[in-house]
Amino acid sequence: MYDSGKIIVGLIIFVGLFTSPFWYDANSKAGEKPDLVLPAKENQKACVESAAFMRSSHMVLLNDWRNEFVRENVTTYTSSNGKTYDMSLTNTCMNCHSNSSQFCDRCHTYMDVSPYCWDCHIEPNNPESSK
Secondary structure, eight states: OTTHHHHHHHHHHHHHHHHHHHHHHHHSGGGSOOOOOOOOOSSOOSOSSOHHHHHHHHHHHHHHHHHHHHHHOOOEEEOTTSOEEEOOIIIIIHHHOOOTTTTHHHHHHHHTOOOOHHHHSOOOOOGGGGO
8 A cells, every 4th residue: 555644544534524613612712602791680580481591491481471471462471380471571581681792692692592672672771881
């Protein structure tokens, strides 16, 4: 085998190129989870569902709310603990999570998603976001 050197060099280049996305992820700061600013409300100690549920499935919940509200005229949501809430992004969710740049946007940027919430909803005025 007179070309074994070329084959070995080619394999090394191939393995390097094939694994480059893994090396990039391992060395980038994109893997750091965002530090969220959680709401501080005296009267509101919990979200409409558990924190674990909201982290994994809040978009499913919001889509269900939209569909039920628009298509079936259902305006209240009963959570797993039996408490009822208005099905409203701006009047329920944004009461506590009023600073979308410090709460929503951090996770959405980390997950590289572009939600379309503000295509229809008006983002609440936030005096802290203009600082």
